[in-house]
Amino acid sequence: MPTAAPRIHAVILAGGAGERFWPASRSAIPKPFLRVVGNRTLLEATTARARRVATRSGVWVVCGAEHARAIRAATQLPPARVLVEPVRRDTAAAVALAALRIEAADPEAVMLVLPADHHIPDVGAFATDVRRAAVAAVASGALVTLGVAPTRPETGYGYIQRGDAAGPDHPGLFRVRRFVEKPDPARARRYLRQGGYLWNAGIFVWTARAILAEIARYMPELSNALESLRNAGRRLSRTALDAAYRSAPSAPIDTGVMERSRRVWTLPVSWHWSDVGTWESLAQELGVATGQSRAVAGELVFDDRGGNLVWGQTGRPVALVGIEGVAVIDAGDALLVARLDRSNDIREVVKVLKANGRSDVT
């Protein structure tokens, strides 16, 4: 029996700080606001992706108060669609808040949850798979996570191990056997060789009803904290939100629900995806390789070795002599030179700067 296309509400989670993108990213200008690939910011590209699959007025953003104004300006969303968290409470609370608001607006809605700062160039393929996941989510009540087919033994991502097929009514969907943390290189190679492992992209599709039920089951504290918002109707007072949110526990939706629920499915997808989580992953994204450098803005006027990533926010000419495998991030008021394979440690720099009260450059 043919079913009507599900009505999708897309929820963009824009709470991340992106410290590893220092000094291009700051508390005030986090990673979603950066133009890291192409001419649009990651947030603009994510919003366009969300619009592609969502119903009219079905695009939402959850963000902190400090970024609300910039996000409204960048996304052009109506104020009621920008859910401003009074305090930061990690992704489970953000998802719950969005689910409650969507349920109030459209009780039968399917939710698509997507991080604000990932890179997915093929929007058409993305939309097709989101719609397939949405159909399955409506029909089964499953929590569907999109699993990206790995193309290399990446140690920077978590993995999903596929279980049994979800059944003849849901071709292409699988139960999730388990979620696994970022592996070491040997395990990452084994996952790739063995097959059946997918990158956990943090992109979820489920009905508002289903996720609220699973939150109630596995995170009752969170559920209770936000219960008062349930009957808020279409308008939500800032006072009510504030009171409810402050009492909510802080946990990621992954550990809070996804790793515990028995209704979790995955839809393996084969389009290109990157979390562009570090300068190294951005370098990879841009095709930086031995002998091959890339400049994101700025002008690389001399480079005798290659394999470097230059981020020239000021547009100044940059010359590299005898340098290889290095990120040069020229952010106007601060300068970073870092080995690309040490990209994860840039959080240390931010930590030290914050400890020294350098809010001017963090």
Added chain:
Amino acid sequence: MPTAAPRIHAVILAGGAGERFWPASRSAIPKPFLRVVGNRTLLEATTARARRVATRSGVWVVCGAEHARAIRAATQLPPARVLVEPVRRDTAAAVALAALRIEAADPEAVMLVLPADHHIPDVGAFATDVRRAAVAAVASGALVTLGVAPTRPETGYGYIQRGDAAGPDHPGLFRVRRFVEKPDPARARRYLRQGGYLWNAGIFVWTARAILAEIARYMPELSNALESLRNAGRRLSRTALDAAYRSAPSAPIDTGVMERSRRVWTLPVSWHWSDVGTWESLAQELGVATGQSRAVAGELVFDDRGGNLVWGQTGRPVALVGIEGVAVIDAGDALLVARLDRSNDIREVVKVLKANGRSDVT
């Protein structure tokens, strides 16, 4: 028999471009104008050194037209003491021009020739040795070159091989056996081990009369070209200088006279000297070593490896992650990141930029 102290005129040669100090040095702001060590520019420090030994009104500068105004401002010398070369003709012509002007002002004068952009911290020791060399130059008519006692097997300097002692009347002075080009590391180590080799610092002491005689003998073309200036008296017209200078050949005083004259002596000196010719030699000067970085201006806020030189003209904070043995030269309108041991190749960068018409940053 006691002799009167010779009257010393000091000639500062400020014609060098200092391309290897790009991007801190530019055509418009060459190396003598940089504050590389301490609070004074190299030119200011050199002028102070010259004043220490020269007679009142006995400090001269030879420079190009493009820097004359800045040099007058920096040195506070009277206009007649700043000899502006109409075209660049290397050091032999600069020395000859200065010798002719000094001869006109004081026929018995001793000339001290010193580059504008070297670093000599102990001005007292320097002055003592210059005066000793001056006494010998007056008494003997020798061309005396100061030879710096080497402290390491440096491959970036030319060497002077000492010959026989100059004789009982001139204790401490030696004839020069030969000048040798920058050696490879093995030869540099041999020179150091063997002894009798000195660094050629390009600092000369001679009477105006003696150097003009040797120029006439070994560089007759240059001598003839400038002959018309001989009788110009105290005032030298720009037209006369222009005509004479343009016809002068271009050659260094080293190859033109010093390596050929039979009247060349050396005074070995043991004070600290550096030509601060490259970022690497500046790093050495500042005590940069494995685990030990230095920031000349700018602020090094994070540096987990060390051995780096940071030149932060803009004062911005700089963070280095996993970086060692590298120069980070942040010059406001251009940025260089270079391995210190590749410092000599920075001239290549300038060459490429000039070839591409980038006069904005060269």
